[in-house]
Amino acid sequence: MPQSRASGPTAAPATAAGGDTRERILTAAMEEFARHGIAGARVDRIAKLARTSKERVYAYFRGKEALYAAVAAREYVVIAEATQMDPYDLPGYAGRLFDYFVARPDHHRLITWGRLELPGTTAVADDPTQAVIARKVGQLREVQQLGHLDSTWDPADVLALVNQIAMTWAAQPELSRAASAHAVDPTTAARRAAVVTAVERLFPRAR
Secondary structure (H helix, E strand, O other): OHHHHOOHHHHHHHHHHHHHHHHHHHHHHHHHHHHHHHHHOOHHHHHHHOOOOHHHHHHHOOOHHHHHHHHHHHHHHHHHHHHOOOOOOHHHHHHHHHHHHHHOHHHHHHHHHHHHHOOOOOOOOOOHHHHHHHHHHHHHHHHHHOOOOOOOOOHHHHHHHHHHHHOHHHHOHHHHHHHHHHOOOOOHHHHHHHHHHHHHHHOOOOO
8 A cells, every 4th residue: 555655754645645535525425414314325426426435435434324423523513613602692693503504404404314313322432512512511501600591491401492493494494485485574584583582582692
C-alpha cells in the first residue's frame, strides 16, 4: 500500500488524502440516508457519489449502521453550532431551529430515519450527540439556579419541549401543506411566529 512506503514528510499528504476520502463518504452518506433511510441506503451508491470504492467505505466504517451513526453524530454537532442555544432566550433558539430545518428538510429526514430504524441503540460513552444534550441541559439548570427560568420544570423537559415545538412543522409536512392552503396566514413566517410565541409563553425570555 502507498502508506507503507511513505516516510518522513511524504506521509502527511497520504493522511490528508485519506481524510478527504472519509469526508466525501460522509457527505455522500448524508444524502443517501436522508433520501432512502438506513435500510434502503446502498453502500455502492454512496461509494459512487463519494468517488471511491465500496471496499474503501468499509475500510472506514464497518457497516451501514456505523456509517449512519457517524453521519448523524456529525449532524447533531452541526445543528448545535448553527442554532446556538441561548438559555436566556429560548424563544429565539426555537426560531433558529425552525429556520434550520426549513432550509434543510433533508437533515430532519436523516435524523428521523435513525429514530425509526434504530430505536434503542445504545449510545457510546463519547457520543457527541449526548455531549451536546448534556451541555444544553447543564446550561438550562444553571439559568434556573440563577432565577431566570422557572425552576419547577426539569431542565431535560424544557429542552425536549422546546425542541419538539421548534420542529413541529418539519416533523409534520402534511400539516405544512394543509396550512399553506387553509391557514389564515399561509406563510412560513406565520408558522415561525407561532413556534416562537408558543415557546415564549412556556419559557419567557429572561428580563
